[in-house]
Amino acid sequence: MLSDTHCHLSYLGERGLDLSEVLENAAAENFRLIIDAGTKSGDLPERRALVSAALAHIADKEKKDKAVSLVKYTAGIWPDPGAIANRTEECRTLERVIKESLESSEPVCSLGECGLDHHWNPAGADNRSEDDFSPEILKGESELFEMQIELARRFSLPVMVHSRDAFEGTLDAIKNCGYDNGEIHCFSYGIDEARAFLDRGWYIALGGAVTYTKKSKLEEMKKLVTYIPSDRLLLETDAPYLAPVPERGKTNTPLLIKHTYEYIAQMRGETVENLAQTVYKNSCDLFCL
Ligand SMILES: [Zn+2]
Numbered sequence: 001m002l003s004d005t006h007c008h009l010s011y012l013g014e015r016g017l018d019l020s021e022v023l024e025n026a027a028a029e030n031f032r033l034i035i036d037a038g039t040k041s042g043d044l045p046e047r048r049a050l051v052s053a054a055l056a057h058i059a060d061k062e063k064k065d066k067a068v069s070l071v072k073y074t075a076g077i078w079p080d081p082g083a084i085a086n087r088t089e090e091c092r093t094l095e096r097v098i099k100e101s102l103e104s105s106e107p108v109c110s111l112g113e114c115g116l117d118h119h120w121n122p123a124g125a126d127n128r129s130e131d132d133f134s135p136e137i138l139k140g141e142s143e144l145f146e147m148q149i150e151l152a153r154r155f156s157l158p159v160m161v162h163s164r165d166a167f168e169g170t171l172d173a174i175k176n177c178g179y180d181n182g183e184i185h186c187f188s189y190g191i192d193e194a195r196a197f198l199d200r201g202w203y204i205a206l207g208g209a210v211t212y213t214k215k216s217k218l219e220e221m222k223k224l225v226t227y228i229p230s231d232r233l234l235l236e237t238d239a240p241y242l243a244p245v246p247e248r249g250k251t252n253t254p255l256l257i258k259h260t261y262e263y264i265a266q267m268r269g270e271t272v273e274n275l276a277q278t279v280y281k282n283s284c285d286l287f288c289l
Contacts, residue, residue: 001276002261003033003283004254005205006113006160006185006236009054009071010036010047015240015251019054022253027058027066032280033289034070034254035236037113037160037185039078041093044101044108048073072289074160075101076112076148081132084140091147098155109287111152112160113185115145116173119165142173149177158182158286161202167193174200183286186238191224198232203286205234208244208252211263225267234286235260235279 012019026034036051038044051071058064075097077083083090094111101108118138120128131137152159159182163170167189174180174197183203187194194204206225213221235257237244243252244259258272265275283289 001030001032001273001280002257003031003235003276003280004237004239004257005033005035005183005234005279005283005287006037006207007034007239007252007254008037008039008241009034009239009254010043010050011240012251012253013050013054017240017251017253019050020057022255023051023054023067023070024058024060024063025255026070027063029255031070031254032276033072033283035072035074035109035283035287038073038075038108039113041075041077041083041090042097044073044075044097048106072109072287073101073106074110074112075108076110076114076160077144078113078162079115079117079141079144081137084137084144087140087144087147091144091151094148095151098151098157102155108157109289110160110182111148111155111157112182113162114148114159115162116141116166116169117162117164118169138169142169145170145173146177149173149179152181153177153179158288160185162186164188167196171196174202183234185236186242190220191227194224194227198229203232203234203282204228205236206260206264207236207238208242208248208256208260211245211260212248222267225264226269230278231282231285233278234282235264235275 161184180201183205185205186207187204237257239252243250261272265272
């Protein structure tokens with residue numbers, strides 16, 4: 001009954017996890033939906049092939065059929081410096097990939113993840129340098145984002161937005177394009193920022209990081225979590241990253257999303273079942289499933 005609206009299944013194998021087992025267990029646990037998010041312009045065929053190979057290894061036919069029906073895909077370009085530098089060509093590739101998918105029996109359900117990432121640890125902990133944040137790169141990053149919003153508009157797809165330490169730039173790009181159809185994935189801002197996106201019609205997706213909230217910030221987090229209207233809330237893992245408490249620090253998988261559901265359901269004063277229905281319905285509405 002649970003849904004994970006954003007994860008990266010193709011990275012699980014690289015981290016030593018058995019993707020077949022994860023998908024088989026998701027089917028056994030009655031998951032409703034798992035959305036595999038793209039990060040590179042041409043990565044969709046490879047991601048599909050990896051998932052198909054994993055599904056082929058599930059011996060139990062009933063679970064296999066269920067697992068096959070669970071996984072949906074998106075395609076988009078994450079703003080790394082290489083993609084920003086080659087943005088015109090990258091967007092052309094993405095356009096071709098999306099067009100082909102929309103003409104196939106397995107159309108992508110969203111364009112993304114795309115957006116702005118201005119997080120930088122000067123100690124070098126995240127392998128980014130000052131050069132990655134030059135005015136030229138920042139301008140190119142916004143252009144790459146806006147080009148993808150325009151593509152989403154052309155194909156009438158919702159946008160899966162990545163926005164880290166870049167609230168104003170994200171909102172500006174969205175306003176410039178005037179296409180309000182999508183979600184802010186792994187939402188990491190406060191209630192005012194949530195309001196700005198919600199007022200324009202966007203959905204807010206919460207991930208495992210909400211379970212990391214310190215005691216001193218719990219009230220603030222509760223206000224945010226209860227502020228998001230029931231018809232605009234999504235939940236996700238961003239697996240293999242950001243495993244929720246009590247599994248924090250481990251490789252995340254869609255299966256661990258139950259902890260995030262429990263955390264959010266308790267904060268909102270509702271049952272996990274109710275929350276799961278809400279998230280699934282919202283996913284169907286936004287992603288036209
Ligand atoms: Zn992601």
